Amino acid sequence: MNADDARRLLRLWDQQQSAYVAHRDSRFEAMLSVLELHVGDAPTVLDLACGPGAISDRVLAAFPKATAIAVDYDPILLAIARGALDDRAEVHDLDLVAAGWEHRLGTGRVDAVLSSTALHWLSPAHLLDVYTAAIRLLPPGGILLNADHLRFDDRSPTLREVSERHDARTQQAGLAAGALRYDAWYDEALLVPELAALAPERERRFADRPPQPPAPLEFHLAALRAAGFAEVGTVWQYLDDYVVFARR
Numbered sequence: 692m693n694a695d696d697a698r699r700l701l702r703l704w705d706q707q708q709s710a711y712v713a714h715r716d717s718r719f720e721a722m723l724s725v726l727e728l729h730v731g732d733a734p735t736v737l738d739l740a741c742g743p744g745a746i747s748d749r750v751l752a753a754f755p756k757a758t759a760i761a762v763d764y765d766p767i768l769l770a771i772a773r774g775a776l777d778d779r780a781e782v783h784d785l786d787l788v789a790a791g792w793e794h795r796l797g798t799g800r801v802d803a804v805l806s807s808t809a810l811h812w813l814s815p816a817h818l819l820d821v822y823t824a825a826i827r828l829l830p831p832g833g834i835l836l837n838a839d840h841l842r843f844d845d846r847s848p849t850l851r852e853v854s855e856r857h858d859a860r861t862q863q864a865g866l867a868a869g870a871l872r873y874d875a876w877y878d879e880a881l882l883v884p885e886l887a888a889l890a891p892e893r894e895r896r897f898a899d900r901p902p903q904p905p906a907p908l909e910f911h912l913a914a915l916r917a918a919g920f921a922e923v924g925t926v927w928q929y930l931d932d933y934v935v936f937a938r939r
C-alpha cells in the first residue's frame with residue numbers, strides 16, 4: 692500500500708492505542724532509553740506483534756543506524772507496517788503461537804526483543820514458549836522489553852479498582868480528543884481497498900483466539916527466569932501498566 696495511507700493509519704493507530712494505554716509514549720521512551728543505554732545507538736530490534744509498526748517506527752526514527760525486524764499475524768496490520776516503515780525494516784508474517792516461528796526469521800543478528808500491548812493475547816504456556824524462543828535469538832547481554840497491562844488480581848482489589856477507573860478515564864479523555872475506538876480504527880483501515888481485500892483472511896486467522904487469562908507480573912518475571920534470562924525486573928510502571936525487562 693502507499694506510504695501516505697500507511698503513515699496516516701499508523702498515526703490514527705497511535706492515537707487509538709493511546710486512548711487505551713495511559714502514558715503510552717512515556718512507556719516507549721523508557722524502552723528506547725534502556726535500549727540505547729545498554730545496547731547502543733545502532734541496534735537491530737525484533738518487534739514482536741508489531742501491529743502497524745509502532746515500536747519499529749520509533750526505534751528507526753530515534754536511531755538512524757538502527758534496523759528492525761517486525762513480526763505480526765494480522766494481514767491488515769502487516770500491510771500497513773510494510774507501507775509505513777522505511778527500508779531499514781523487514782516485516783514478517785508469523786504466528787507467535789506456531790512452534791518454530793523464530794526459525795523463519797532468517798539468520799540476522801538481534802540485539803533486543805521488544806513488544807508492546809500484545810503478549811497478553813498469548814496463553815501463559817505460549818508466553819513461556821515465546822520468551823524461550825526470544826532468548827535463543829539474543830546474544831549474551833541481549834535484552835527483552837515487554838510493555839503491557841499486567842492486571843492486578845484478587846489479591847490487590849484496591850489497586851485493581853483504581854487501575855480500572857483510571858483506564859475508563861483515559862479512554863473517555865482519548866475519545867473526547869478525537870481518537871477512534873479500536874473497531875472504528877479497523878473500519879477506517881477497511882476504506883482502503885487493498886486492506887479491505889485482506890479482511891476475510893484476518894477474520895479466518897483470529898476466529899478461534901479467545902482472550903487469555905491474565906498473567907500477572909510475577910508470572911512474567913518467573914517465566915523469563917525459567918526461559919534462562921539472567922537478570923529480570925521492571926523498568927517502568929504506571930498503575931497496572933509495566934515495561935518488563937530481561938537480560939540474557
Ligand SMILES: C[S@@+](CC[C@H](N)C(=O)[O-])C[C@H]1O[C@@H](n2cnc3c(N)ncnc32)[C@H](O)[C@@H]1O
Pocket residue numbers: 708739740741742743744745746762763764765768785786787788806807808809810812
Ligand atoms: C494491540 S496490538 C499492539 C501492536 C503494537 N505492538 C503497538 O503497541 O501498537 C496487538 C498485536 O498483537 C498481534 N498478535 C496477536 N496474536 C498474535 C500472534 N499469535 N502472533 C503474532 N501477532 C499476534 C495482533 O495482530 C496485534 O497486531
